Amino acid sequence: MDADVHTLKIKRPSTPSVAKLQALVAADMNAVNQTIIERMQSPVVLIPELAGHLIASGGKRLRPMLTLGSARLLGYGGTRQFSLAACVEFIHTATLLHDDVVDGSDLRRGQQTANIIWGNKATVLVGDFLFARAFELMVEDGSLRVLRILSRAAATIAQGEVDQLTTTGNLDTTEDRYLEVIIGKTAVLFAAACQVASVIAERDDATEAALESYGRNLGIAFQLVDDAIDYASTADVMGKSAGDDFREGKLTLPAILAYARGNDDERAFWRRTLVRMDRQPGDFEQAVAIMSRRQAVTDTLKRAHLYGERAIDALAVFPDSAAKAALIEAADFTVQRAY
Structure with a gap:
């Protein structure tokens, strides 16, 4: 990839959405959905x-769209x-599926979670099945x-979820420690989703690093x-x-910011509710x-904006294109979304 950094000329909408990315990869997503349907099949009904x-419950499929959008960004014309x-x-x-069991969640995307409908055992085992299908696709x-x-991303996610358990109820958790956890449990899959596009397009290390940076910072912001x-929101x-x-x-x-900035009464409240x-x-x-x-939510969103900008900055090495504009708007949407 050319080492020159391109000047950003893309106009960023004041009300961003993922619609541009969805439209860009719509035909590609049909092929992805077909693969998902085929690989979900099993004689065990x-x-x-x-x-x-869960797959049909209305998620935007942002992560696979990032793989497709990154491939478009690089001009990759294959099918991998x-x-x-x-x-x-x-x-x-x-x-x-595993998270909902661990957390005891009862809602996911406005619907009852699988563990509420089918129970914890079936939910965990089907999650294992999907992991196995993922590894089959990697090998193929x-x-x-x-x-x-x-595979490293999958292992890191599992490690990140376990790591999060060690911070639960621990008011000594620092912001840096928190970032380690969310990078592990969330950002690594965003990064990998983008990074693999560079591999299949046979681009250089600098391209791969740029896409990894875009995905990782986007995942942190998310x-x-x-x-x-x-x-700061509602279930609806x-x-x-x-x-x-x-x-x-x-x-x-x-919670980390609110506790750090709180007075004695507020800290006692957090100890009672989050520790005991x-x-x-x-x-x-x-x-x-x-x-x-204590401006805790406001400042958390400010940090999200910072990481969103870092994600966008990582795309500066690529020439302006419809794919680049869609990925930039996806980053803006991630920071400004209402849900």
Whole structure:
């Protein structure tokens, strides 16, 4: 890739959406969806039934779209991106199934979670099935580099989820420690989804690094926004229960900032609710009020904006194109989304 950095000339809309990226890769997503449907099949009827419940529940499929959009950005004209995008979606879906069991969640994208409908055992095992399908797709691609990137991402995600358990209820968790956790459990799959496009397009290390940086920073921004709106949105808007992180004792950045900035009474409140898990009626509303007073949600969203800009900056090495504009707008949408 040419070492020159291109001057950004793309106009960024004031109300961004992922519609531009969706339109750009619509035909490609049909091929990805076909692969997903084929690989979900099993003579064990419960497997496609349960997996299909989550996959068909209205998610935007942002991660596989990033694989397809990155391939378009590089002008790749082959077909390997279809199976790899399906692989990325399977990894993501498997982690969602496992997460809902671990967290005891009852809503996902506005619908009952699989663990509520089919139970924890079936949900975990179908998640395992989807992980296995993902690895089949990696191997079939035939690239050891692709296999290394995606398998390492899958392992890091699992490690990140376990790592998050160690911070639950731990008010000594720092912002740096929190970032380590969200990079592991969220950002690495965003990064891998983009990075593999450079491998199949046979581009140089600088191109691969740029796409990895775009995806990683986008993933960090995405999780920061998720954690912020857990204290600043509603179940109707979010498609999941508001305040889930608070109820589960998760030390996300809003809580970390609120505790660090709080007075003695506020810190005592966080110790009672997040460490001892001693909850009383109105505690979540009080948590939201403290967050507002200490600018915890506002500053979390400011950090998300910073990482969103870093993601966009990583694309500066690529010439302007429809794909670049779509990826930039996807980053802006990630920071500004309402859910």
